[in-house]
Amino acid sequence: MYKVGWATDTGADTAASDILAAMDQAIMDGVDIMSLSIGLGPAPYFEDPIAIASLSEVERGILVTCAAGNDAFPSTTENGAPWIATVGASTIGRSFVGTLKLGNGISLKGTSYFPQSVLVSDALLYYGKGNVTKAMCQNLDTEEVSGEVVFCDNNNGSDILGQINEVQRAGASAGIFVAEMADYPVLYSFPSLVLKIGSGTKVKDYATGAMKQQWYQSHPPSICFLHSKPSRNINFGMDPSNPYFVHYSNHSGHLLVPIKLNGANYPSWNKSMIHALTTKNKIGFINGSIEQPSKKDQPTEYALWNQCNIMVLSWLTHSCGAALDNIYGVEDI
Numbered sequence: 001m002y003k004v005g006w007a008t009d010t011g012a013d014t015a016a017s018d019i020l021a022a023m024d025q026a027i028m029d030g031v032d033i034m035s036l037s038i039g040l041g042p043a044p045y046f047e048d049p050i051a052i053a054s055l056s057e058v059e060r061g062i063l064v065t066c067a068a069g070n071d072a073f074p075s076t077t078e079n080g081a082p083w084i085a086t087v088g089a090s091t092i093g094r095s096f097v098g099t100l101k102l103g104n105g106i107s108l109k110g111t112s113y114f115p116q117s118v119l120v121s122d123a124l125l126y127y128g129k130g131n132v133t134k135a136m137c138q139n140l141d142t143e144e145v146s147g148e149v150v151f152c153d154n155n156n157g158s159d160i161l162g163q164i165n166e167v168q169r170a171g172a173s174a175g176i177f178v179a180e181m182a183d184y185p186v187l188y189s190f191p192s193l194v195l196k197i198g199s200g201t202k203v204k205d206y207a208t209g210a211m212k213q214q215w216y217q218s219h220p221p222s223i224c225f226l227h228s229k230p231s232r233n234i235n236f237g238m239d240p241s242n243p244y245f246v247h248y249s250n251h252s253g254h255l256l257v258p259i260k261l262n263g264a265n266y267p268s269w270n271k272s273m274i275h276a277l278t279t280k281n282k283i284g285f286i287n288g289s290i291e292q293p294s295k296k297d298q299p300t301e302y303a304l305w306n307q308c309n310i311m312v313l314s315w316l317t318h319s320c321g322a323a324l325d326n327i328y329g330v331e332d333i
Contacts, residue, residue: 002022002025002026003022004018004019004021004022004038005018005038006018015040016040016049016050019036019038019040019049019050019053020049020053023053023054023056023057024053026057026062027056027057027060027062031062032061032062032063033062033063033064033065034054034057034062034063034064034065035065035066036050036064036065036066036067036079037066037067038050038066038067039066039067039069039078039079040078041078042076042077042078042080045081048079048081050066050079050081050084051079051081051084054066054081054083054084055081055083058083058084063085064083064084064085065084065085065086065087066078066079066084066085066086066087067079067086067087067088068080068086068087068088069088095111096111096112096113097109097110097111097112098110098111098112098114098191098193100176100193100195100203102125102202102203102206103206104206106202106206108195108199108202108203109199110176110193110194110195110196110199111193111194112188112191112192112193112194113188113192114188114189114190114191114192115188120149120173120174120191123147123148123149123173123174124148124149125148125149125151125176125203125206125207126144126145126148126149126150126151126172127150127151127153127204127207127208128140128153129207129208135152135153136152136153136155136163137150137152137153137163137166137167137175138162138163138166139166140166140167140169140170140172141170142170142171145167145170145171145172146170146171146172147171147172147173148172148173149172149173149174149175149176150167150170150172150174150175150176151175151176151200151203151204151207152167152175152176152177152178153178153200153204154177154178154179154197154200160177160179160194163175163177164177164188164189164190164192167190167192168189168190173191174190174191174192174193175190175191175192175193176192176193176195176200176203177192177193177194177195178194178195178196178197178199178200179194179196179197180196180197241281242281243281243282243284243285243290243308244301244304244305244307244308245281246307246308246311250280250311253314253318254314254315254318255315255318255319256272256273256276256277256280256315256319257269257272257273257276257319258272259272260319260320260321261319261320261321262321263321269319273316273319274286277312277315282308282312285308285309285312286312290305292305292309293305
């Protein structure tokens with residue numbers, strides 16, 4: 001391990017010199033693989049110190065892997081030189097959910113990166129109707145919004161982070177915001193719920209409706225913030241504890257056990273295969289504990305089950321020797 005980050009670094013230039021020194025030292029030490037979980041920002045290859053230095057590494061037979069970066073926007077990947085193995089995660093298997101229940105009984109789900117599970121209730125819903133500035137949550141009056149749940153309108157891609165900061169500054173209990181995508185989870189420092197535009201329209205209609213005051217008196221709105229939950233409503237396969245989960249390294253041609261079944265070695269092959277399928281949480285497709293969902297009533301779950309079931313059958317087929325392949329078909333196995 002080579003340390004390249006120092007408190008005395010004054011910018012990218014000084015950090016680059018330390019990185020290059022470490023990479024040169026790694027060459028002299030005879031490493032076979034070099035992993036860099038750092039980046040100096042997107043730049044042309046001929047101006048990127050890591051790209052230039054890694055080319056020398058690769059010419060010496062050293063595999064160089066680098067982090068793709070943590071920016072979630074298009075064209076922000078770092079360390080993208082073709083001779084570098086750039087590594088990054090594209091999705092996560094969790095959804096971050098908050099639920100808003102209006103006084104009229106309508107429940108709306110949105111995104112909340114607030115890092116606690118809390119319930120905000122018995123607070124009035126504030127919306128700056130008739131005042132564009134307040135409706136957009138700009139220059140809010142603390143006396144008007146303190147302790148309330150503030151709804152912020154969206155106008156052609158409003159600054160959500162700016163709205164969150166303003167609502168928090170004004171002393172609100174929570175904030176409701178409208179956007180098609182919720183970004184920057186690390187900055188959600190107080191209860192904040194981001195709704196899609198369609199759901200935001202329903203909240204706006206509720207806040208400006210003629211029956212608003214009547215509903216407020218007997219049915220104040222409430223918001224439940226859940227820290228996180230498995231995104232089963234989106235994709236069963238994204239939850240690693242779910243038997244439908246398929247790891248990105250798995251494929252139909254994967255060989256689970258090192259020795260193929262030839263008939264005579266069935267006891268040892270069977271034991272190894274059971275262990276392998278159990279480790280991958282797929283043994284239920286063999287012993288029948290995972291039942292086939294209804295294709296008509298549960299089409300989404302059936303599609304995931306069918307995908308995993310076919311993959312397991314392929315694993316079994318590829319684990320059989322050539323002689324057995326000619327005798328048994330997939331359905332026989």
